[in-house]
Amino acid sequence: MARASQYQNRIELLQGTLDMLLLQALRWGPQHGYGLVQALRLHSGEALQVETGSLYPALHRLERQGWVRSAWKQTESKQRAKFYHITAAGKRQLASDLSRWQRTVEAIGSIMHREPEGEEA
Amino acid sequence: MKFLRRLFTSRKWELSEEIEAHLRMAVQDRVDRGESPQAARQAVLREFGNVMLVKDVTREQWGWPRLGRLRQDVSYAFRQLRRYPGFAAIAILMLALGIGANTAVFSVFNQVLLRSLPVQNPNQLVVLSEKSATEASPINMSRHCLCR
Numbered sequence: 001m002a003r004a005s006q007y008q009n010r011i012e013l014l015q016g017t018l019d020m021l022l023l024q025a026l027r028w029g030p031q032h033g034y035g036l037v038q039a040l041r042l043h044s045g046e047a048l049q050v051e052t053g054s055l056y057p058a059l060h061r062l063e064r065q066g067w068v069r070s071a072w073k074q075t076e077s078k079q080r081a082k083f084y085h086i087t088a089a090g091k092r093q094l095a096s097d098l099s100r101w102q103r104t105v106e107a108i109g110s111i112m113h114r115e116p117e118g119e120e121a
Numbered sequence: 122m123k124f125l126r127r128l129f130t131s132r133k134w135e136l137s138e139e140i141e142a143h144l145r146m147a148v149q150d151r152v153d154r155g156e157s158p159q160a161a162r163q164a165v166l167r168e169f170g171n172v173m174l175v176k177d178v179t180r181e182q183w184g185w186p187r188l189g190r191l192r193q194d195v196s197y198a199f200r201q202l203r204r205y206p207g208f209a210a211i212a213i214l215m216l217a218l219g220i221g222a223n224t225a226v227f228s229v230f231n232q233v234l235l236r237s238l239p240v241q242n243p244n245q246l247v248v249l250s251e252k253s254a255t256e257a258s259p260i261n262m263s264r265h266c267l268c269r
Contacts, residue, residue: 032139032142032143032146033139033143034142034143034146034147035146051170052140052143052169052170052175053170053171053174053175053178056136056139056140056175056176056178056179057175057178057179057181057182058182060136060179060182060183061182064182064183064184075146077146077149079142079145079146079149080138080142081139081142081143081146082135082138082139082142
């Protein structure tokens with residue numbers, strides 16, 4: 001039971017941000033699933049490890065929404081892989097996700113940085 | 122339906138292919154870093170997690186809007202029933218009584234009128250009867266039993 005709820009928490013935590021992260025990573029250029037995991041890990045200073053159990057459902061969800069498109073292409077090492085690229089609708093979605101994200105961060109930040117009243121630290 | 126199924130299996134195949142490509146690339150990276158192919162494959166599979174589960178969860182995302190809506194309707198119905206337990210109880214009771222009564226009547230009807238008689242060739246059964254000589258029919262008349 002504890003494990004299940006833990007899992008649920010992780011999913012919820014990711015749900016909002018993972019889509020945004022993936023769209024942003026795809027703005028750097030078309031990429032396949034494995035490449036996206038690597039890119040997010042590398043550019044987050046090794047902090048973000050996207051799990052495949054979240055990654056592929058998210059990619060397929062984004063594709064269904066029309067925010068990304070996919071095509072089979074050759075990688076640099078001559079492997080066939082399914083590359084995703086961001087669509088115009090995806091870019092619009094990314095912009096709105098980003099502004100919502102910034103509002104959330106500001107709101108949480110303003111609470112976390114507020115000092116207790118009457119206490120001059 | 123056949124078309125749909127073909128579409129679905131080809132998508133399933135494509136997803137397997139996509140995940141297989143992921144695994145191959147991950148293995149290749151590890152081999153390039155000097156791991157043995159076997160150790161690399163094992164490490165990658167461990168890192169990837171449950172392949173079947175990942176596929177399952179991914180397939181759920183394809184969605185089936187109609188089926189999804191049906192599921193919503195059903196869960197809505199159950200929520201409503203739970204909100205009004207009295208109504209639910211009466212509805213269930215009436216259904217139960219209706220179905221029960223129908224079943225009871227039909228099982229009698231079935232036994233008495235529809236079932237064949239418990240003999241070897243029921244369609245060869247004949248009824249022998251006598252008729253008076255004034256009528257223009259043979260005295261011993263046989264006809265097929267109407268029961269089958």
